[in-house]
Amino acid sequence: MQIEVRLFATLRGYAQSAPRGVLTIDMPEGGTTADLIAKLGINADEVHLLMVNGLNSPLSQALAEGDRVGLFPPVGGG
């Protein structure tokens, strides 16, 4: 299944081929957001906010064809 991924801020560094952080990832059926993060080579600890189709979602969220996933690192400065 094809998953549309958007990486934000420092996470864009994990996809050098997609400088704007937007890429399509091919995943086996039944994959989860955790599987997607692992496939991208991202350390899960660096992902704090995870949006699937616009909804705040857990790391174990099951994915489906065409899902849009946004991955955000923690922002804490003031």
Added chain:
Amino acid sequence: MAREDSVALLAKGEIPKRYQRNIGTIGVDGQKRLLESHVAVVGAGGLGGNIIELLARQGVGFMRIIDGDSFAPVNLNRQLLATERTIGMNKAAVAADRVAQVNSDVQVHAVPVMLNEKNAVELLSGMDVVVDALDSIDNRLLLCSMAQELRIPLVHAAIAGFTGQIGTILPTGPGLDKIYGKANCPDRGIEAVLGNPATTPALAAAIQAQEVVKLLTGIGETINHRLLYFDTELNIYELLNLE
């Protein structure tokens, strides 16, 4: 002119000149409400300095400014209240001095200590809105839980590099644990790598101050149950659903 005089004028439908340019947007009643409001700003650094400046000019009548830190040279690139003259001085005290220069209608209670579990109830009780202008994730989570327990709306923002996030946390709505709730939550975010340039805190703080004004006047819609995320490097401005 003291705040009571401004409030008395507004009650008669007369507009003190210093608020004249506010009235078309928030109305006489909105201005009066702001002058009668109590806001706690927790942190007087990059976000806080800008928020305090804006709320003083907008005419929020009482601000409790809480910060135990002092200005250092590394603050000069972005913190409005950090000047070559204020290096080494307590941030809350400097903020009170600045507000006195900008708007003598505004009463400031400067608290030169850090907010903690022991003093939070005393410092936040009675406030109409609390503003999260802190710079560590641990302290933000503490502040959010205290504000929700005290049933006071909290206006949150955090920044790093080109990015920032702003949201209003209501007492019964999703809290900051929805954002920072992962098990391996570090105390600092990506600002540890990206730093904080001059423009990002000003942008986030302006939106935070606008959230405070909307909460206090009842005008418009706040960013509640959501998070406004921006990344000015790629011109991204997105409202994320936190439910």
